[in-house]
Amino acid sequence: MTTTTTGTTTGGTAVRAVGTAHSRVEGRDKVTGAARYAAEIPFTELAYGWLVLSTVTRGRISSVEDAPVLAMPGVLAVLHHGNAPRVDIDYVGMLGMRPDPTVAVFQHDRVPHAGWPVALVVAETSEQAREAAEALVVHYEEEPHDVAFSAGHADAYSMPGPAGPGVTGKGDLEAQLAASSFVLDAEYSTPEEHHNPMEPHAATAHWDGGRLEVVDSNQGTIWVAAELASLFSLDPASVHVRSEHVGGGFGSKGVRAHQVAAVMAATVLSRPVRVAMTRRQMFSLAGYRSPTTQRVRLGVDAAGRLLALEHSCLSLTSTVHEFIESGAGPARVMYDAPAHHTANRVVRLDVPSPTFMRAPGEAPGSFALESALDELAEKSGIDPIELRVRNEPEVGPVSGLPFSSRNLTACFREGARRFGWADRDPRPGLRREGRWLLGTGTAAASFFAGAAPSTAAATAEADGTFTVRINAADIGTGARTALTLVAADALQVPTDRVRVRIGDSDFGPAMIAGGSMGTRSWAWAVTAAAEELRERMALSDGIPPEGITVRSDTTAAVGALAQKERHSFGAQFAEVAVDVATGEVRVRRMLGIFAAGKIVNPLTARGQFTGGMIWGISMALHEEAVRDRNTGALYGADLAGYHVASNADVPLVEADWVDDPDPDDPVGIKGIGEIGIVGAAAAIANAVWHATGVRHRQLPIRPDRVIRADAHA
Amino acid sequence: MATAPPSTYSAVTLNINGEKHTLTVDHRTTLLDALRERLDMTGTKKGCDQGQCGACTVLLDKRRAVACLQLAVAAEGREITTIEGVAEGDRLHPVQQAFLDLDGYQCGYCTPGQICSAVAVIEEHAAGWPSAATDDVRPEAGPPPLTAEEIRERMSGNLCRCGAYVSIVQAVARAAEADARAAQDAPDTQGAPAAQGTEHEGAAA
Numbered sequence: 001m002t003t004t005t006t007g008t009t010t011g012g013t014a015v016r017a018v019g020t021a022h023s024r025v026e027g028r029d030k031v032t033g034a035a036r037y038a039a040e041i042p043f044t045e046l047a048y049g050w051l052v053l054s055t056v057t058r059g060r061i062s063s064v065e066d067a068p069v070l071a072m073p074g075v076l077a078v079l080h081h082g083n084a085p086r087v088d089i090d091y092v093g094m095l096g097m098r099p100d101p102t103v104a105v106f107q108h109d110r111v112p113h114a115g116w117p118v119a120l121v122v123a124e125t126s127e128q129a130r131e132a133a134e135a136l137v138v139h140y141e142e143e144p145h146d147v148a149f150s151a152g153h154a155d156a157y158s159m160p161g162p163a164g165p166g167v168t169g170k171g172d173l174e175a176q177l178a179a180s181s182f183v184l185d186a187e188y189s190t191p192e193e194h195h196n197p198m199e200p201h202a203a204t205a206h207w208d209g210g211r212l213e214v215v216d217s218n219q220g221t222i223w224v225a226a227e228l229a230s231l232f233s234l235d236p237a238s239v240h241v242r243s244e245h246v247g248g249g250f251g252s253k254g255v256r257a258h259q260v261a262a263v264m265a266a267t268v269l270s271r272p273v274r275v276a277m278t279r280r281q282m283f284s285l286a287g288y289r290s291p292t293t294q295r296v297r298l299g300v301d302a303a304g305r306l307l308a309l310e311h312s313c314l315s316l317t318s319t320v321h322e323f324i325e326s327g328a329g330p331a332r333v334m335y336d337a338p339a340h341h342t343a344n345r346v347v348r349l350d351v352p353s354p355t356f357m358r359a360p361g362e363a364p365g366s367f368a369l370e371s372a373l374d375e376l377a378e379k380s381g382i383d384p385i386e387l388r389v390r391n392e393p394e395v396g397p398v399s400g401l402p403f404s405s406r407n408l409t410a411c412f413r414e415g416a417r418r419f420g421w422a423d424r425d426p427r428p429g430l431r432r433e434g435r436w437l438l439g440t441g442t443a444a445a446s447f448f449a450g451a452a453p454s455t456a457a458a459t460a461e462a463d464g465t466f467t468v469r470i471n472a473a474d475i476g477t478g479a480r481t482a483l484t485l486v487a488a489d490a491l492q493v494p495t496d497r498v499r500v501r502i503g504d505s506d507f508g509p510a511m512i513a514g515g516s517m518g519t520r521s522w523a524w525a526v527t528a529a530a531e532e533l534r535e536r537m538a539l540s541d542g543i544p545p546e547g548i549t550v551r552s553d554t555t556a557a558v559g560a561l562a563q564k565e566r567h568s569f570g571a572q573f574a575e576v577a578v579d580v581a582t583g584e585v586r587v588r589r590m591l592g593i594f595a596a597g598k599i600v601n602p603l604t605a606r607g608q609f610t611g612g613m614i615w616g617i618s619m620a621l622h623e624e625a626v627r628d629r630n631t632g633a634l635y636g637a638d639l640a641g642y643h644v645a646s647n648a649d650v651p652l653v654e655a656d657w658v659d660d661p662d663p664d665d666p667v668g669i670k671g672i673g674e675i676g677i678v679g680a681a682a683a684i685a686n687a688v689w690h691a692t693g694v695r696h697r698q699l700p701i702r703p704d705r706v707i708r709a710d711a712h713a
Numbered sequence: 714m715a716t717a718p719p720s721t722y723s724a725v726t727l728n729i730n731g732e733k734h735t736l737t738v739d740h741r742t743t744l745l746d747a748l749r750e751r752l753d754m755t756g757t758k759k760g761c762d763q764g765q766c767g768a769c770t771v772l773l774d775k776r777r778a779v780a781c782l783q784l785a786v787a788a789e790g791r792e793i794t795t796i797e798g799v800a801e802g803d804r805l806h807p808v809q810q811a812f813l814d815l816d817g818y819q820c821g822y823c824t825p826g827q828i829c830s831a832v833a834v835i836e837e838h839a840a841g842w843p844s845a846a847t848d849d850v851r852p853e854a855g856p857p858p859l860t861a862e863e864i865r866e867r868m869s870g871n872l873c874r875c876g877a878y879v880s881i882v883q884a885v886a887r888a889a890e891a892d893a894r895a896a897q898d899a900p901d902t903q904g905a906p907a908a909q910g911t912e913h914e915g916a917a918a
Binding site: 033199 | 739742746753754756759763765766799800809814818819820821823868869877880881
């Protein structure tokens with residue numbers, strides 16, 4: 001910060017809110033049940049919509065037998081492709097992406113995947129809507145489908161994604177591999193994974209005086225408002241989206257079928273309509289992480305310096321929308337080699353559209369790359385941490401740009417000390433405790449650190465308090481609390497004089513809660529507004545009754561950031577116990593040390609890091625959505641069939657951090673939302689190898705796979 | 714509703730947080746939907762609507778139950794406690810205070826169910842109920858030490874996708890300690906065993 005004053009003083013000591021633990025400002029509402037989420041805001045004359053999804057995987061709708069359903073008690077409407085309002089999907093959205101046509105519900109008779117929305121039944125009560133939706137008969141002309149995802153699919157093609165170009169390459173790979181002292185060539189795979197935020201997607205739409213009002217659960221109200229305005233060809237100012245409390249998102253809560261269907265029904269019926277996805281519907285409608293198959297080839301010289309690195313990743317997408325899971329992305333940041341080749345490829349199948357899911361690309365990509373590094377460490381006889389330290393690049397391996405900061409080695413040093421790595425015997429399969437084989441593993445983590453333009457407003461109220469308005473979303477990140485701390489410091493007042501309001505599209509453009517960029521982007525705008533407000537207050541003669549309001553816009557400042565490799569880094573450590581007779585794998589402890597910028601609120605940040613690491617446990621051992629090749633649909637698409645880590649699966653997981661303020665950010669923030677999961681599954685898989693001597697290159701490490709692998713070992 | 718055959722509706726009186734609510738419900742209405750959509754008591758959350766996630770955990774006659782698998786008409790005559798009834802007026806229940814202070818949540822959506830569950834866990838444990846993590850399940854062994862492992866096992870009916878389990882366990886342990894101290898301080902009650910906190914555990918060596 002550029003201010004020269006010392007901030008709030010208590011007993012003559014300067015106190016800064018940023019960097020001190022602060023319980024959530026909305027915490028009391030959350031522990032008493034007073035916090036209202038999207039489906040919990042009351043509306044008079046509310047009607048309930050229930051989505052009907054296709055029961056076939058590919059084909060055409062030949063008829064929707066809506067007459068019997070319309071005669072059922074309480075049913076108000078059945079919307080389908082024959083009668084629904086038209087929407088426009090020929091636009092590029094706020095994030096520079098074209099919309100997933102899945103959101104353009106009821107526009108045609110084609111069914112491109114299982115669980116495609118074919119109708120919305122609206123009724124006076126949710127019970128009536130649900131029964132009518134289940135009673136609705138839809139006839140299809142079924143066509144053959146292809147959902148078979150496998151390595152080397154003939155139709156795969158490369159495309160750019162969040163991690164940059166589809167393919168990068170330098171140097172002669174085969175020559176460098178031939179010159180290497182030790183070579184690794186291995187294939188890895190990760191399954192289809194689903195976000196499953198605890199709060200299902202839900203929206204209530206209604207028209208109020210010519211304005212479309214939507215109460216929704218999303219990761220950015222301005223984002224959803226802009227998409228709805230484009231879809232329905234409305235003036236953006238006439239769409240108002242609110243999202244006060246959001247029960248998790250993890251990448252799944254953008255514009256989705258439920259908001260669009262709710263707006264259609266509210267328009268047709270001229271009354272408020274709520275559409276909530278069921279948990280099972282979320283498995284078709286909310287997006288997911290594509291399965292991946294990956295191949296990694298590495299070669300090192302006798303000193304452990306990489307001569308060759310190749311990482312290729314294949315993922316899938318739907319036939320209606322292009323989305324790529326850029327698993328080869330981490331290699332472009334983590335390690336350099338004279339021959340360095342990466343490729344992200346995708347194949348289109350008759351499946352729902354995948355989307356961003358916590359650490360897209362990095363989560364599956366780091367599993368493969370960091371497992372491969374561990375295998376190479378084993379082959380070359382070099383300690384896994386030492387191997388990584390010897391391969392710390394000076395500049396971005398692909399970009400050639402300098403790193404804004406790169407404190408990976410500090411993370412490993414601190415983590416190794418606290419985890420007790422120095423005493424580790426690297427040989428596998430030696431430690432036994434009763435029926436358990438014990439092992440430890442480590443892996444590196446990185447995630448892109450960025451900022452996006454945002455606007456904020458700061459108001460000095462006549463009563464001496466301050467109100468900050470910014471279109472942030474708190475999806476569990478603690479953003480509302482973090483921004484309160486940031487604003488208090490910038491205003492140089494105690495936090496209890498600052499009220500931060502978020503989640504309202506009328507507050508103006510701002511970054512979404514995504515890409516680990518939310519809090520940094522919003523904090524920048526809040527800091528700019530608050531600092532200018534202080535200057536204005538210094539020049540003004542008291543606060544007028546209407547207060548003094550200052551608006552900020554960080555577009556120019558963010559745009560002026562020099563081109564650099566900007567990332568958070570981390571070191572993951574895990575200890576596991578494996579019973580090779582039952583195949584059970586238990587994580588006994590985990591430690592993550594991160595270099596992830598200035599930590600605004602240690603209390604909530606620790607939970608965000610450990611929450612990500614627990615996603616890593618879940619990814620390593622539990623999560624797997626299995627698609628039936630015959631039906632094209634998922635087996636057991638619910639929380640009984642799709643396992644996420646429960647409390648008993650999770651040991652004491654600790655996270656801490658090294659000092660690593662971002663030199664180019666006003667607050668020093670980098671972003672912490674995603675890095676916790678990166679490398680976590682690899683650390684666990686590496687520990688399973690250390691325990692058993694068996695490599696698991698296919699996630700999740702299920703009991704049956706442990707048993708079979710041990711039998712073959 | 715007027716168009717529905719009257720035989721599919723019944724008048725019920727639900728005893729919720731010590732207050733009686735009389736309403737006419739569709740026989741298909743779950744206790745969860747009656748709370749959320751009819752009584753505007755939205756603290757009880759709908760995470761899966763099929764008994765798999767625990768977000769809708771309430772207490773029925775002081776026992777844990779998922780409100781999504783309970784029909785409202787079948788809840789008549791039961792003593793129903795929801796998250797709105799856990800605090801005493803403005804004074805938070807020790808479990809609520811511990812969740813708030815130790816950040817036992819992130820998005821907050823599973824939190825009411827976690828807290829209702831934790832309140833019952835502490836009582837079940839103090840009453841000597843064993844769990845799958847209990848080593849000695851003989852009735853005469855009494856309540857087992859409320860270790861982190863015991864808490865994890867007993868709280869595993871409540872999923873938290875944000876992964877706040879570490880601080881949830883710490884919050885339940887802290888509230889259980891406060892509860893045990895209160896029981897020891899109170900006259901004419903047998904002292905419940907002091908809960909063992911999680912401080913002795915370490916991810917570091």
